[in-house]
Amino acid sequence: MKVLKFGGTSVGSAQRIINVAGLISSRGRNVVVLSAMSGTTNTLVEIADYLMRGNNDGAKETLNNLEKKYAREINGLFPDDSSFKQAAWEGVSACISIIRSFTNTSFTTAEKTILAQGERMSTVMMYQYLLSQGINVVLLDALEFMRIDRDNSPEIQYLHDRITPMIERNPDAQIFLTQGYICRNAKGAIDNLQRGGSDLTASLIGAAIEADEIEIWTDIDGMHNNDPRFVSNTRPVNHLNFEEAAELAYFGAKILHPSCVLPAKLNNIPVRLLNTMQPDAPGTLIDNRLDLNTKGIKAIAAKDDIVAIRIKSGRMLLAYGFLQRVFQVFASHKTPIDMVATSEVGVSVTLESRHNITEIVNELKKFSTVTVDNDMVIICVVGDLEWHNSGLEAKAIDAMRDIPVRMISYGGSDYNISFLVSKDDKVKALNALSDHLFN
Ligand code: ASP
Ligand code: MG
Numbered sequence: 001m002k003v004l005k006f007g008g009t010s011v012g013s014a015q016r017i018i019n020v021a022g023l024i025s026s027r028g029r030n031v032v033v034l035s036a037m038s039g040t041t042n043t044l045v046e047i048a049d050y051l052m053r054g055n056n057d058g059a060k061e062t063l064n065n066l067e068k069k070y071a072r073e074i075n076g077l078f079p080d081d082s083s084f085k086q087a088a089w090e091g092v093s094a095c096i097s098i099i100r101s102f103t104n105t106s107f108t109t110a111e112k113t114i115l116a117q118g119e120r121m122s123t124v125m126m127y128q129y130l131l132s133q134g135i136n137v138v139l140l141d142a143l144e145f146m147r148i149d150r151d152n153s154p155e156i157q158y159l160h161d162r163i164t165p166m167i168e169r170n171p172d173a174q175i176f177l178t179q180g181y182i183c184r185n186a187k188g189a190i191d192n193l194q195r196g197g198s199d200l201t202a203s204l205i206g207a208a209i210e211a212d213e214i215e216i217w218t219d220i221d222g223m224h225n226n227d228p229r230f231v232s233n234t235r236p237v238n239h240l241n242f243e244e245a246a247e248l249a250y251f252g253a254k255i256l257h258p259s260c261v262l263p264a265k266l267n268n269i270p271v272r273l274l275n276t277m278q279p280d281a282p283g284t285l286i287d288n289r290l291d292l293n294t295k296g297i298k299a300i301a302a303k304d305d306i307v308a309i310r311i312k313s314g315r316m317l318l319a320y321g322f323l324q325r326v327f328q329v330f331a332s333h334k335t336p337i338d339m340v341a342t343s344e345v346g347v348s349v350t351l352e353s354r355h356n357i358t359e360i361v362n363e364l365k366k367f368s369t370v371t372v373d374n375d376m377v378i379i380c381v382v383g384d385l386e387w388h389n390s391g392l393e394a395k396a397i398d399a400m401r402d403i404p405v406r407m408i409s410y411g412g413s414d415y416n417i418s419f420l421v422s423k424d425d426k427v428k429a430l431n432a433l434s435d436h437l438f439n
Helices: 014-025 040-052 056-077 083-102 111-115 117-132 156-168 198-208 242-250 258-266 322-332 357-364 392-399 423-437
Strands: 002-006 030-034 137-140 175-179 182-184 190-192 213-218 239-241 271-275 284-287 296-312 340-342 346-352 369-384 407-410 416-422
Touching: 002 198, 014 056, 014 117, 030 117, 030 198, 040 056, 040 083, 040 111, 040 117, 056 083, 056 117, 083 111, 083 117, 111 117, 111 190, 117 137, 117 175, 137 156, 156 198, 175 198, 198 213, 198 258, 239 242, 242 258, 242 284, 242 296, 242 369, 258 271, 296 357, 296 392, 296 423, 322 346, 322 357, 340 407, 357 369, 369 423, 392 416, 392 423, 416 423
Parallel strands: 002 030, 002 213, 030 175, 137 175, 213 271, 239 284
Antiparallel strands: 182 190, 271 284, 296 346, 296 369, 340 346, 369 416, 407 416
16 A cells, blocks of 8 residues: 655646546555645635734635635536535535634634645545545545644554554545645644645655555656756656655755655655656655665755854863853754854854844854854755765865855765855856756
8 A cells, every 4th residue: 555645736726636536546545645725725824814913804805715716626626516516515615614613703723723624625625526436435534543742743653543444444445535734733633734744644644554655746757856946957866765855855855845754764665756747757766775876966955044153262272062052052042053064163053044043143142253144055965975985075066166155064964965155156056066966
């Protein structure tokens, strides 16, 4: 059994749903995870936001437009009147009614319940469509098996214990369909796995049922070796190991959510990235194998909106405990650090610009001299860079010879070299690396 996950654009219109239905009905007895139709979760966030600000009219108007959109899509999905069309509309209407009920009261803690309706609507539409095509599909309610604990960590054992009997109870089912992203929390209330969390749902279910493979379907043919928005002639990477995929997913390759790598990796379940528009293309396979054929550098990604902070102190010279003191400041603001470079008298770190830099800098200034560089970008070169393989880092650095580099990090893992450059040099750096390393 496999787990197949389809993102928002893959189910973004009636026609797309019909395409995906054809795809999944020809691929055997699997679990299928769907995101909300593209744009829906953003609209639901907007509705919750209006309510939070006390603008119930704004919420109502946005919801009415959403309802009209779904009416149009259902008409597209079922051109003729049928019991399936009726049931799809009733399912979607029930979700809309839940949201509408909050627009008539003062806003309480309904945000998560509102956000959960997107995946419920896309799955009920797909469910009725598959039924109308004569497919024996079972709709599983993710709220009955997906749960996070007090620390917001998903509970795989609970998931396993709940979903296994649901599958066994239906020996004749051809497809099990369920919602990505949504879950319950430790208090039993409706919650979610954070934006983009449907990939994580797929990975968790894959781990829980020991799936043969997790397929993540999008509309690009795998993880590319550079960012196709900025570099021409990129191509999909055939194979990555999980460490390489994690680096790429974290550093900007938006195709796979970074949190989804861990459950698959730990449970040794291969992940395949596939394209709904080109279902026969090989895509990218990610697993625990080290690559014997394609050694060396495989891909390049960039992460925007980075701030670099240089922390210098004469007291750092020959002293111990200085780095701990620096890191303690970041930890106390719950702020993750991406890159680190040290010298005998100073240390530079990077973080994402949305964090509370001002407070952090003020605290660091109590014991050091601090310089901040805004508008930076991390360029991340990923591959099998085990240190005995000589020459790879030299090649990457040589490619960057005309670009001012603020920081370099290498050796933290066997899988990446990171360069910090100004955002104005990002496109130039991506292209220089591609030219030098791949062309
Ligand atoms: N619908 C959710 C989102 O837009 C989850 C997902 O698509 O993965 O973030
Ligand atoms: Mg996604």
